[in-house]
Amino acid sequence: MMTVSRVLRNKSNVAHATEQKIRAIANRLGYKPNRLVRGMQSGRSGIVSVVMPAGHAIAPAILEGAYDYFAEKDMLMALDLVHGHYGEKAIAEQSKVINRLLESRVDGFILLPVNEEASPLYFKEVIDRKIPLVLVDRNTIHFDADFVGTDDFVGGYEAAHVLAENGCKNAVLISTGDLVSTSRLRSEGFKAGLKAFKMKLTANVIVSNFTHNADLIDHELSRCQGQFDCVFGIGDRLAISAWHTCQRLELKIPQQVKVIGFGALNLRDPRVALSSFDQQPYKVGRDAAKLLVERIEKGPWKRKPKARRILTMPQFVAGTSCLAG
Amino acid sequence: MMTVSRVLRNKSNVAHATEQKIRAIANRLGYKPNRLVRGMQSGRSGIVSVVMPAGHAIAPAILEGAYDYFAEKDMLMALDLVHGHYGEKAIAEQSKVINRLLESRVDGFILLPVNEEASPLYFKEVIDRKIPLVLVDRNTIHFDADFVGTDDFVGGYEAAHVLAENGCKNAVLISTGDLVSTSRLRSEGFKAGLKAFKMKLTANVIVSNFTHNADLIDHELSRCQGQFDCVFGIGDRLAISAWHTCQRLELKIPQQVKVIGFGALNLRDPRVALSSFDQQPYKVGRDAAKLLVERIEKGPWKRKPKARRILTMPQFVAGTSCLAG
DNA sequence: TTGTAAGCGTTATCAT
DNA sequence: ATGATAACGCTTACAA
Numbered sequence: 001m002m003t004v005s006r007v008l009r010n011k012s013n014v015a016h017a018t019e020q021k022i023r024a025i026a027n028r029l030g031y032k033p034n035r036l037v038r039g040m041q042s043g044r045s046g047i048v049s050v051v052m053p054a055g056h057a058i059a060p061a062i063l064e065g066a067y068d069y070f071a072e073k074d075m076l077m078a079l080d081l082v083h084g085h086y087g088e089k090a091i092a093e094q095s096k097v098i099n100r101l102l103e104s105r106v107d108g109f110i111l112l113p114v115n116e117e118a119s120p121l122y123f124k125e126v127i128d129r130k131i132p133l134v135l136v137d138r139n140t141i142h143f144d145a146d147f148v149g150t151d152d153f154v155g156g157y158e159a160a161h162v163l164a165e166n167g168c169k170n171a172v173l174i175s176t177g178d179l180v181s182t183s184r185l186r187s188e189g190f191k192a193g194l195k196a197f198k199m200k201l202t203a204n205v206i207v208s209n210f211t212h213n214a215d216l217i218d219h220e221l222s223r224c225q226g227q228f229d230c231v232f233g234i235g236d237r238l239a240i241s242a243w244h245t246c247q248r249l250e251l252k253i254p255q256q257v258k259v260i261g262f263g264a265l266n267l268r269d270p271r272v273a274l275s276s277f278d279q280q281p282y283k284v285g286r287d288a289a290k291l292l293v294e295r296i297e298k299g300p301w302k303r304k305p306k307a308r309r310i311l312t313m314p315q316f317v318a319g320t321s322c323l324a325g
Numbered sequence: 326m327m328t329v330s331r332v333l334r335n336k337s338n339v340a341h342a343t344e345q346k347i348r349a350i351a352n353r354l355g356y357k358p359n360r361l362v363r364g365m366q367s368g369r370s371g372i373v374s375v376v377m378p379a380g381h382a383i384a385p386a387i388l389e390g391a392y393d394y395f396a397e398k399d400m401l402m403a404l405d406l407v408h409g410h411y412g413e414k415a416i417a418e419q420s421k422v423i424n425r426l427l428e429s430r431v432d433g434f435i436l437l438p439v440n441e442e443a444s445p446l447y448f449k450e451v452i453d454r455k456i457p458l459v460l461v462d463r464n465t466i467h468f469d470a471d472f473v474g475t476d477d478f479v480g481g482y483e484a485a486h487v488l489a490e491n492g493c494k495n496a497v498l499i500s501t502g503d504l505v506s507t508s509r510l511r512s513e514g515f516k517a518g519l520k521a522f523k524m525k526l527t528a529n530v531i532v533s534n535f536t537h538n539a540d541l542i543d544h545e546l547s548r549c550q551g552q553f554d555c556v557f558g559i560g561d562r563l564a565i566s567a568w569h570t571c572q573r574l575e576l577k578i579p580q581q582v583k584v585i586g587f588g589a590l591n592l593r594d595p596r597v598a599l600s601s602f603d604q605q606p607y608k609v610g611r612d613a614a615k616l617l618v619e620r621i622e623k624g625p626w627k628r629k630p631k632a633r634r635i636l637t638m639p640q641f642v643a644g645t646s647c648l649a650g
Numbered sequence: 651t652t653g654t655a656a657g658c659g660t661t662a663t664c665a666t
Numbered sequence: 667a668t669g670a671t672a673a674c675g676c677t678t679a680c681a682a
Contacts, residue, residue: 002653005677013651030454035428036361036370037675041658045361047401047429054392060385067379067406071422076429078372079404081392097396103360104372104401129355328668330661338667362659366674 065285152185160193390610485518
């Protein structure tokens, strides 16, 4: 019984003959060591948790990057998809999720927070228990955790830069407000860029990040018709909506109006040549997983280590929507 | 120690006072029962596995449906993404995945097979161990397992039906060959429909299901120019490629050529009004999870129960690409 | 080189 | 209504 254990973990001090015999038998019986037991006594379940909003466009690619790294480490990846609602319902859902994960003794968490308000609440317990936690894509100010994502400020700034280089003067910014870090930072970066390149902000349309309200965008852009020559949508979907409105208003793209999005999710989609920024989500996911595993393997700490911040530069992807007119 | 256990599982035979005390203490200490241990002795880990091809367009929606059901049952969902390659590499990857899952004592599997050749091999071990297994979306002939998915034959047939109703006579079929059940069945259904509605099959373009070769589609459609008045792509991506070729050839859609896809993945995307079939992937995922949990809760069997087959009818989604010309 | 004993956190079973 | 004991499958520490 003991020798068996030694053989299967390739420990030394085992006679060749015995080893052969044991391996043969284990093989014939289809024996697999039980990770639940290993986890129980070692305090390492070998399970990591990924929690993301359901239906978020960038999530699958991040997930794949994270998965691939975890798979290399032979860790089991548990996935939870949280729905983008607020209030009692959200609290009930998320606390149930966290509870399940805690009971399962996951070794660490990767969290893509829904927004600045929602997720931090439920993750307080994770932090209290000193379980490694890495935030991806969206950061939160509520606790100082490791973060892996896009440099959104620079992305916003560069959007303004590109538009300026193409001769634009008056911009419309479409964002989803300040509760989501990506939206806030891209907006801030964009505004900083506008200032630096002496452009004017004609309007800042703020839409809900749950129901991306194409009608609102349509309405607002119609109102400022003639007063803008470019649009920056902090997400591709918003930029596409703007594109549609421009088409409806018979504003030629890119001649009369230039449009830039963010996310470059239509890279795979040859139908629309929206200029955008690639966030390299696969890399982000992989980096996040790598950092998490590092934290896990380092083991428990006495004094909390300084939070790491791994920012990936967004890559401008030229489409036809913002060429020089 | 024993009473604690009783309280936390809401067992009877506990004095109110004691219960209060225990709950208070458990709460103050932030106690969480250890699922690894529970799983170890009960033989139920409470973990289910979902294995899908990475980057498959329909996967996220199926996954969400499955997740929601598992979450209701408070089960942990482990996700594995397998890459679409063949040969040694694929074998090594998949057997590592299965091994990890088996060692983790997952209670059941949901598998979206890559194709008829690849996955079955690795799942033999799962079947041998009598662990519940539900196939989604793509079926396989290699073993008789539960299947939840779209009625692809009917879908193909209905595609022909719609095209016939719109006056089409000569069709081009674009598929990915017979190794993927969805492709095979939609093609068979489509051909049956053509026969029933007295239409002709001008060409059957077969492309790889890994690299969806837009160039090949372009080339083949160019060759048969003038000999077809409609195209059925067994996936939306293929149909979109055909659409592009038609635009390039200056064939007006839908006046000269009608196009139908499958998957209705552009439902969320207002840019393209491709006629297609909604596979209700969320429902499919949820149904699969439900069936799996049923199998798990039924417990081990002596004689293998008859495989169940839950087919969802694809819903035609009218776009502008196949209106009566 | 191999075996024995104890323990990981929980529950079933059998007392008390 | 509560407690004691064994057992789940495996590993560490210690003997033999």
